[in-house]
Amino acid sequence: MVTLDARIPDGPINEKWESHRFNMRLVNPANKRRFTVIMIGSGLAGASGAASLAELGYNVKVFTYHDSPRRAHSIAAQGGINAAKNYQNDGDSVFRLFYDTIKGGDFRSREANVHRLAELSVNIIDQCVAQGVPFAREYGGLLDNRSFGGVQVSRTFYARGQTGQQLLLGAYSTLMRQVGLGTVELFPRQEMLDVVTVDGRAAGVVVRDLVTGEVSSHAAHAVVLATGGYGNVYYLSTNAKKSNATAAWRAHKRGALFANPCYTQIHPTCIPASDDFQSKLTLMSESLRNDGRIWVPKDPADTRPPNQIPEADRDYYLERMYPSFGNLVPRDVASRAAKRQVDQGRGVGPKRNGVYLDFAEAIQRLGRKEVEERYGNLFEMYDRITDEDPYETPMRIYPAIHYTMGGLWVDYNLMSSIPGVFVAGEANFSDHGANRLGASALMQGLADGYFILPYTVGDYLAGLLGQKAPGTDHPAFVEARKGVEEQTRRFLSIKGTKSPDHFHRELGKIMWEQAGMERSKAGLEQALRDIPALRADFDRDLRILGTGDSLNDSLEKAGRVADFFELGELLIRDALHREESCGGHLRIESQTEDGEAMRDDEHFSYVGAWEWTGDGQPQALHKEALTFENIHVAQRSYK
Amino acid sequence: MDLTLKVWRQDGPQARGRFETYPVQGISADMSFLEMLDIVNERLITEGVEPIQFEHDCREGICGSCGVMINGKAHGGHERTATCQLHMRTFKDGDTIVVEPWRAGAFPVIRDLVVNRSALDRIIEVGGFISVNTGSAPEANMLPIPKEVSDAAMDAAECIGCGACVAACPNGAAQLFTSAKLQHLNLLPQGQAERWQRTVAMVEKMEEYFGGCTNHGECQVACPKGISIDFISYMNRDFIKGKSLNRRLGGQGLAK
Numbered sequence: 020m021v022t023l024d025a026r027i028p029d030g031p032i033n034e035k036w037e038s039h040r041f042n043m044r045l046v047n048p049a050n051k052r053r054f055t056v057i058m059i060g061s062g063l064a065g066a067s068g069a070a071s072l073a074e075l076g077y078n079v080k081v082f083t084y085h086d087s088p089r090r091a092h093s094i095a096a097q098g099g100i101n102a103a104k105n106y107q108n109d110g111d112s113v114f115r116l117f118y119d120t121i122k123g124g125d126f127r128s129r130e131a132n133v134h135r136l137a138e139l140s141v142n143i144i145d146q147c148v149a150q151g152v153p154f155a156r157e158y159g160g161l162l163d164n165r166s167f168g169g170v171q172v173s174r175t176f177y178a179r180g181q182t183g184q185q186l187l188l189g190a191y192s193t194l195m196r197q198v199g200l201g202t203v204e205l206f207p208r209q210e211m212l213d214v215v216t217v218d219g220r221a222a223g224v225v226v227r228d229l230v231t232g233e234v235s236s237h238a239a240h241a242v243v244l245a246t247g248g249y250g251n252v253y254y255l256s257t258n259a260k261k262s263n264a265t266a267a268w269r270a271h272k273r274g275a276l277f278a279n280p281c282y283t284q285i286h287p288t289c290i291p292a293s294d295d296f297q298s299k300l301t302l303m304s305e306s307l308r309n310d311g312r313i314w315v316p317k318d319p320a321d322t323r324p325p326n327q328i329p330e331a332d333r334d335y336y337l338e339r340m341y342p343s344f345g346n347l348v349p350r351d352v353a354s355r356a357a358k359r360q361v362d363q364g365r366g367v368g369p370k371r372n373g374v375y376l377d378f379a380e381a382i383q384r385l386g387r388k389e390v391e392e393r394y395g396n397l398f399e400m401y402d403r404i405t406d407e408d409p410y411e412t413p414m415r416i417y418p419a420i421h422y423t424m425g426g427l428w429v430d431y432n433l434m435s436s437i438p439g440v441f442v443a444g445e446a447n448f449s450d451h452g453a454n455r456l457g458a459s460a461l462m463q464g465l466a467d468g469y470f471i472l473p474y475t476v477g478d479y480l481a482g483l484l485g486q487k488a489p490g491t492d493h494p495a496f497v498e499a500r501k502g503v504e505e506q507t508r509r510f511l512s513i514k515g516t517k518s519p520d521h522f523h524r525e526l527g528k529i530m531w532e533q534a535g536m537e538r539s540k541a542g543l544e545q546a547l548r549d550i551p552a553l554r555a556d557f558d559r560d561l562r563i564l565g566t567g568d569s570l571n572d573s574l575e576k577a578g579r580v581a582d583f584f585e586l587g588e589l590l591i592r593d594a595l596h597r598e599e600s601c602g603g604h605l606r607i608e609s610q611t612e613d614g615e616a617m618r619d620d621e622h623f624s625y626v627g628a629w630e631w632t633g634d635g636q637p638q639a640l641h642k643e644a645l646t647f648e649n650i651h652v653a654q655r656s657y658k
Numbered sequence: 659m660d661l662t663l664k665v666w667r668q669d670g671p672q673a674r675g676r677f678e679t680y681p682v683q684g685i686s687a688d689m690s691f692l693e694m695l696d697i698v699n700e701r702l703i704t705e706g707v708e709p710i711q712f713e714h715d716c717r718e719g720i721c722g723s724c725g726v727m728i729n730g731k732a733h734g735g736h737e738r739t740a741t742c743q744l745h746m747r748t749f750k751d752g753d754t755i756v757v758e759p760w761r762a763g764a765f766p767v768i769r770d771l772v773v774n775r776s777a778l779d780r781i782i783e784v785g786g787f788i789s790v791n792t793g794s795a796p797e798a799n800m801l802p803i804p805k806e807v808s809d810a811a812m813d814a815a816e817c818i819g820c821g822a823c824v825a826a827c828p829n830g831a832a833q834l835f836t837s838a839k840l841q842h843l844n845l846l847p848q849g850q851a852e853r854w855q856r857t858v859a860m861v862e863k864m865e866e867y868f869g870g871c872t873n874h875g876e877c878q879v880a881c882p883k884g885i886s887i888d889f890i891s892y893m894n895r896d897f898i899k900g901k902s903l904n905r906r907l908g909g910q911g912l913a914k
């Protein structure tokens with residue numbers, strides 16, 4: 020039986036991290052060399068963590084399924100990264116960032132973690148600038164900021180529309196420096212397929228070489244998973260095509276609890292799907308909502324082109340319903356409002372599946388040049404995809420799955436319920452509660468990697484001094500390796516008729532339908548019948564051609580889709596048990612009279628962490644109660 | 659629309675490659691090029707033919723994974739467009755499309771359209787960074803950087819590491835990539851301390867793997883991020899300076 024101890028340090032909120040840093044054990048420089056840490060993933064969290072640990076003197080091995088660490092999904096983040104620098108003198112502070120994040124997360128995250136994140140945010144910007152990250156600047160040469168959905172201060176740092184790219188290239192460059200120095204050993208095109216534990220502790224991993232198919236074992240004193248989120252369980256999402264949950268899921272099956280899987284985020288500003296072959300959805304950065312105005316025609320029968328619809332016949336519904344935040348309401352509020360417009364038949368575009376995001380007023384107010392400066396590359400991207408020019412005609416947008424707040428449960432040290440297995444970045448559940456604020460994922464990934472793991476992993480390793488790590492000839496490694504090889508053999512031997520993509524697409528439809536923006540008991544129960552049926556078909560009728568000993572994209576996908584089935588089912592079960600509306604999702608049975616989400620703090624103010632209990636068995640739920648000592652708990656209101 | 663696809667198939671690094679022809683019917687103009695390949699692959703699987711291996715991930719032109727020669731042009735030859743950003747509306751009904759992997763000595767084929775571009779990482783690891791350990795950074799706004807300088811650094815930093823410049827170059831040179839990487843850091847005040855050694859190290863590493871530049875300018879045309887060939891002349895200038903400077907002076911006074 021697992022007990023959930025978040026190990027939150029004592030003391031006032033603003034002194035917890037400081038005193039914890041002092042209390043953590045250190046490893047002396049000569050001993051650091053004796054420890055090996057495995058990092059799975061080279062996104063913001065993985066690259067920054069691996070480089071920082073290597074700088075301290077640990078031996079680090081980095082695995083990624085990409086051909087180069089620089090291609091991790093973090094590269095695609097557009098909008099920006101938050102930090103409580105208060106450069107704009109507009110009332111920002113560490114406490115306000117903390118407050119906004121807790122409130123934005125709808126009171127479903129841990130105060131202590133979030134406060135630490137806000138404290139560290141300022142160091143991240145310093146670190147990145149020193150690495151040469153070319154953040155946007157003002158004419159005086161100082162750093163520029165913009166405001167981002169859900170907050171009223173300007174605290175977002177950005178590099179054109181490519182903030183994630185520039186931050187990742189910064190982290191990647193520090194990582195490659197360590198590779199050059201020989202402190203990090205890099206294993207590209209290697210997919211981790213199992214975590215190995217010995218006596219209940221992390222002992223290493225089993226990986227498969229995607230080019231040769233070779234399965235190998237690697238021993239270490241600690242394993243860090245920085246493997247990103249699971250948004251692709253919905254098939255269509257803004258995530259990179261290869262993003263998947265396999266690493267996290269295999270750790271879950273080895274004993275790591277999975278927390279709040281139903282907390283997924285829907286981003287309000289994506290380009291609506293154009294046909295059934297759509298392979299992914301493209302995000303238009305949220306920053307567009309700073310200057311764009313969202314509207315639909317008042318009359319569902321109005322089919323005039325947008326430019327010919329006079330002001331009087333337009334409904335700027337966000338400005339109308341939420342006068343103080345207007346177009347900048349948080350993502351879930353904006354997403355749900357858009358869905359309702361479309362459901363009421365007021366959707367726009369050829370498939371009537373979007374709402375307008377209009378820049379006409381901004382172009383008039385700021386001039387085309389300024390609008391180009393701010394959003395030029397986003398406009399270009401939109402034009403390229405839709406063949407419509409946003410300078411001339413409003414964009415069409417619609418919500419899409421974007422981010423997953425849920426993830427492997429971790430304590431304050433970012434350690435999972437398996438001692439020695441740490442989880443960083445989007446893969447853990449830690450800081451965003453039931454909803455993430457824009458520009459906070461990059462902040463969290465880098466806080467975890469640069470400033471938290473180097474201390475907390477060290478503290479764990481200090482406790483292992485003098486102990487020899489089990490070698491890869493240990494029976495636990497042999498068993499895990501066999502399991503991985505067996506899985507490959509099984510997929511190749513089914514010899515059915517349908518591709519892994521077919522199953523993934525079908526699974527995605529169920530997930531989006533029943534566990535998207537709005538969820539109901541009946542729908543979720545239906546999903547619990549549909550998913551196992553589809554899974555049975557997968558086991559019977561999957562077709563993987565080729566062999567297991569050369570590059571085989573379908574074989575890789577099959578493993579990921581198999582894990583998505585199990586994770587999808589858990590997500591549904593978590594959503595079913597959480598009979599409240601909170602954060603990113605609305606539970607139909609729990610809303611106010613005017614259709615706003617209704618949280619139920621009396622029954623659900625906890626982290627729901629699920630324990631794997633064996634194949635075919637429902638997971639067991641553990642609850643970590645959430646207490647709020649520094650922020651008054653209130654229902655969110657953006658009216 | 660209906661098309662004919664001629665695709666390079668190669669079973670492994672050592673295997674002999676060949677072109678295979680696949681007729682492709684019923685493609686929508688709104689599809690992306692990679693979605694078209696997805697459909698071809700789905701059909702191949704149904705027919706019992708192994709699907710075409712190709713590289714992709716973000717599908718929005720930022721990760722640099724994708725990249726194939728389309729009718730002899732890297733990424734298909736449209737301005738500022740990576741393969742994943744190419745839409746089928748740029749082709750005509752009845753077209754024959756020839757798809758090949760990057761062809762360059764430094765990028766050996768792994769399978770079908772997938773090549774090994776890790777030589778680019780080797781260039782970065784010898785100098786494509788500013789040596790600053792975590793925790794030792796000064797307050798960010800201590801160092802004002804003129805907007806023009808920061809913007810120019812960003813222009814260089816936009817490179818996605820796709821390797822199209824190498825594939826497009828008759829010599830298989832990596833000058834555009836390396837110079838973009840260099841100038842991003844060399845332009846910034848933070849990058850000055852290591853400017854000369856960085857330049858020399860990266861250029862020399864580049865020359866170990868890649869061909870030499872004879873000013874064809876094909877790289878700039880192929881680049882999906884519009885990286886300017888001007889960066890190559892800055893790199894050459896810095897390389898010569900880096901070679902001739904007395905490093906013990908840290909380049910002081912000569913850094914202009």
Ligand SMILES: Cc1cc2nc3c(=O)[nH]c(=O)nc-3n(C[C@H](O)[C@H](O)[C@H](O)COP(=O)(O)OP(=O)(O)OC[C@H]3O[C@@H](n4cnc5c(N)ncnc54)[C@H](O)[C@@H]3O)c2cc1C
Nearest residue numbers: 060061062063064093098099211247444445458459460461
């Ligand atoms: C389009 C888009 C725009 C966004 N914009 C913003 C923004 O403006 N601001 C913001 O704050 N956030 C933004 N986000 C969210 C943010 O980008 C991500 O949450 C964040 O980058 C995740 O970083 P990460 O390091 O946790 O994981 P990732 O960057 O996803 O990296 C995962 C790594 O793990 C590796 N990996 C995974 N599984 C395995 C395995 N089994 N074996 C080996 N390696 C494995 C991968 O190869 C990769 O290296 C955006 C997200 C999207 C989709």
Ligand code: SF4
Nearest residue numbers: 817818820821823881
């Ligand atoms: S310079 Fe351009 S073509 Fe070359 S790798 Fe960079 S983005 Fe690709």
Ligand code: FES
Nearest residue numbers: 715717722724742
């Ligand atoms: S798939 Fe990422 S750049 Fe094309």
